Amino acid sequence: MLSSPSILRPELAALNKYNSGLTLEDVARRYRRGPIAKLGSNENPYGVPQEVRDAMTMAVATPHLYPDPSGRRVAQEIAAQAGLETEQVILGNGSEDLLNVLARTVLRPGDEVVTLYPSFPLHEDYARMMGAEVRRVGLSADRRMDVDRLAEAVSRPVRLTIFSNPMNPTGLWLTSGDLDRILAAQHPDSVLCLDEAYLEYALGEDFLPGTLRIAQHDKPLLILRTFSKAHGLAGLRIGYGLSNDETLIRGMNLTRTPFNVNAVAQAGALASLRHPACMETAVRNVSTERARIARTLGDLGLEVFPSRANFLFVNGGRPSIEMAEALVDEGVVVKPWKQAGFETFFRVSVGRSWENTRFLDALRKILGCQESVGELPGSA
Numbered sequence: 001m002l003s004s005p006s007i008l009r010p011e012l013a014a015l016n017k018y019n020s021g022l023t024l025e026d027v028a029r030r031y032r033r034g035p036i037a038k039l040g041s042n043e044n045p046y047g048v049p050q051e052v053r054d055a056m057t058m059a060v061a062t063p064h065l066y067p068d069p070s071g072r073r074v075a076q077e078i079a080a081q082a083g084l085e086t087e088q089v090i091l092g093n094g095s096e097d098l099l100n101v102l103a104r105t106v107l108r109p110g111d112e113v114v115t116l117y118p119s120f121p122l123h124e125d126y127a128r129m130m131g132a133e134v135r136r137v138g139l140s141a142d143r144r145m146d147v148d149r150l151a152e153a154v155s156r157p158v159r160l161t162i163f164s165n166p167m168n169p170t171g172l173w174l175t176s177g178d179l180d181r182i183l184a185a186q187h188p189d190s191v192l193c194l195d196e197a198y199l200e201y202a203l204g205e206d207f208l209p210g211t212l213r214i215a216q217h218d219k220p221l222l223i224l225r226t227f228s229k230a231h232g233l234a235g236l237r238i239g240y241g242l243s244n245d246e247t248l249i250r251g252m253n254l255t256r257t258p259f260n261v262n263a264v265a266q267a268g269a270l271a272s273l274r275h276p277a278c279m280e281t282a283v284r285n286v287s288t289e290r291a292r293i294a295r296t297l298g299d300l301g302l303e304v305f306p307s308r309a310n311f312l313f314v315n316g317g318r319p320s321i322e323m324a325e326a327l328v329d330e331g332v333v334v335k336p337w338k339q340a341g342f343e344t345f346f347r348v349s350v351g352r353s354w355e356n357t358r359f360l361d362a363l364r365k366i367l368g369c370q371e372s373v374g375e376l377p378g379s380a
């Protein structure tokens with residue numbers, strides 16, 4: 001193949017490929033001793049209800065037809081559930097599509113983008129792709145969200161502030177009170193994008209959906225959600241945005257590709273919104289299992305961040321790539337973190353009970369501890 005570096009925009013030359021994790025096939029080539037615990041991508045391993053399967057099967061029956069370009073039925077359901085107008089909704093081919101569309105809609109070279117650090121890499125990558133400068137707000141000295149510094153950063157006329165709540169990769173979160181402080185501090189000329197990919201796992205008295213703030217907020221706000229996590233539809237690629245700003249939605253609709261969400265994804269998402277019981281059970285399981293894993297990791301003497309998401313951020317005490325490789329040899333996939341300052345951390349998703357037990361047993365083995373930490377693999 002040819003290689004012609006000069007044809008690339010310089011912003012692209014500086015970017016690294018997104019670390020999308022290992023597939024089951026990648027791991028199966030190295031581990032042949034039984035099922036693999038896939039805990040690197042924060043998926044919902046419990047599957048989807050029959051109603052969702054049926055809806056997708058129906059949609060597959062007409063593959064020759066283009067999908068609805070605006071996903072009107074899904075958008076209507078999303079809007080109705082959020083108490084907003086259908087015109088306030090935009091669908092994406094996964095929420096990562098909307099992150100990309102947002103960057104291409106609002107960012108000019110030299111613009112400033114504020115994000116939290118450590119961060120979801122795409123929040124930074126798409127900004128850099130557009131030639132924007134990324135300003136990171138790190139954690140406080142005691143490894144908590146630094147709400148004061150974030151409030152100060154958003155109060156300046158930056159083009160875009162973007163962060164996830166709960167935060168990926170740490171699992172830390174802003175309470176609704178903290179979020180109100182950030183929204184109040186937001187500069188009127190800047191866009192605030194709140195990525196709620198893990199909202200369903202975090203909901204509680206102190207953590208209300210960000211969409212409740214949309215109706216009253218008087219500065220541009222975009223809230224992103226996805227069907228890839230709690231809804232269990234990562235393979236279909238569908239996410240959505242909700243905004244109080246019609247210019248932002250119009251701009252993003254002009255920027256996105258016209259048929260960005262396929263018909264099967266639209267059908268599955270609509271059915272999932274209408275049949276949430278299965279997802280709610282999965283979310284409860286995650287909460288119980290997350291506590292069990294965190295407790296055991298603590299007993300092993302490892303540093304673990306408190307988390308309101310379906311994953312934990314763990315300091316393995318050695319280079320994370322080395323740790324992740326050793327875990328793959330035990331049939332467990334985690335996500336090694338590579339951002340500066342966090343190279344000994346990995347992110348592990350909360351999976352089914354047997355997967356979590358497999359992970360904890362493998363970790364004990366790697367760290368040189370003998371005992372099994374829970375029930376046997378395959379028991380749930």
Ligand SMILES: Cc1ncc(COP(=O)(O)O)c(C=O)c1O
Nearest residue numbers: 094095096164168197226228239
């Ligand atoms: C914070 C955050 N935002 C967005 C995404 C993208 O999700 P998807 O494109 O599958 O909707 C992810 C996926 O891991 C994520 O962690």
